Amino acid sequence: MVKTKKIPQRSCLGCGLKTNKQNLIRVVRRPDGVLVIDKKGKEPGRGAYICQNVDCLKEAIRKKAIERALGEKLSDDIIVELTNQISSN
């Protein structure tokens, strides 16, 4: 890992705006193909980012942006988990 003073910026899959990685929820496709919410930022695998905003989540789901980014279908479980995660923040 390269150390840098800048906070990494990532684009939200819902609204498309770039923001600090810390403000986004990361969904990771683990090497075994399972999608998980990366709460600690430590999961290996391909990541997709969404603002902590239910509207962004809905938009990302509507556009199938997460599925396209990760190449894996979103299960109802992960959608519920994401919604809960966003609502609790």
Ligand SMILES: [Zn+2]
């Ligand atoms: Zn957003």
